[in-house]
Amino acid sequence: MKPIAIFQHTHVGRPGAVITVLNELGVPWVLVPVMDGAPIPDDPSVFSGIILMGGSMGVNDGLSWIDDEIRLVERARRQGIPVAGHCLGSQVMAAAFGGKVERGPSMEIGWQNVDLEPVPEAAEWFGEGAGEVFQWHGDAFSLPDGSRRLAASAQYPNQAFVLDDRHLAMQFHLEMTPELVDVYVRANGKVMDRELAKGAAAVNTREEIEADLDRRTAAMHAMLRKAYARWIHGLKH
Template identity: 40%
Template structure:
């Protein structure tokens, strides 16, 4: 497959998604907005992965490329591409699908559990996973659930943590792709956000969870593999 990811800042990379793509011999390349890269033609790719970043989806005046990025994501969805959004990426997808994106009641930074909904447990993507998962978070904004989307997960601090739209569009407010190195990079660049808060952990707490990094990366691989299998099945049914 040809997988294209949209990167907003140098320190938020695909991390374990890149490892998965290399292992499965998928082509992986990027538009790095911070480096003024151009967007590719939609027809040249199979998947779009929209990464995170410290900016907000409504800061088009400060980050003019956001306008073109939203249009690109909308085109990818309309053309039936698989689109995966992580953190900021999930908020951009929600915005493109017509939902409100806004500052949440709490910032959620660190390792906190999410609960899977019954719809998630009934799905092929999340069905075999535990009801509760400890995952890595770094977000202040949140979104309303888009019309036609299926809510997949929630947490104590945030009611909409993930959704699936039209079987191929997956939005994850949290990070399953994070590795210790990628979190270390975020901490180094966003240290000012680590203030006192009900759902904000200290840097050393975040980096001490070796087993949890392995667990979320395993879940990320499972989710990606499930999307590949589901798309293959849908394509086979569609061509039958």
């Protein structure tokens, strides 16, 4: 099987538990370190699937490599190569598939509840019911034509979607490990402090973010395993 390409956009935005899950599922992968200047390939057919991680930049920031990544995702869809996206990755997917990405009402940072939509696809991808997930974003995406919404939160009604039964976009960070949460807080804590000072409703304190990390991340990893076990069914061999 051709490898899955994992596009890492920043040094902070590591794949985390995605690597563990892919190894458990027995599928090969290769890391594309965009943060270190790795070019975005033109041809997605060299991969069996594409995973896009998060990042502090935005789809509308005018970065040439983001435009290249959007074109890569467009080509992947035309060729039937499945794409999965986390946070920024989900926004790149939305833009590539015809949706819009804009600033949201306020930032979501830390542990927030999402509700799964009452549709069969939501349970197929994530399991049953609502869940607490890790968030760190201020942009929002609209649903591309033909996609199905899978999850919503109080401030962001579009938290996840699936398109063509193979492309999975997730605004949240199921990949977080306790160690990676600590990396996020140390690297971006000033953003969190700024938003708290503004009275943002969906932003945790440092103490709230760092509480009960083993249990919280383990619950997300169960969702992550469910999602990727479903996603790999569409991989190109």
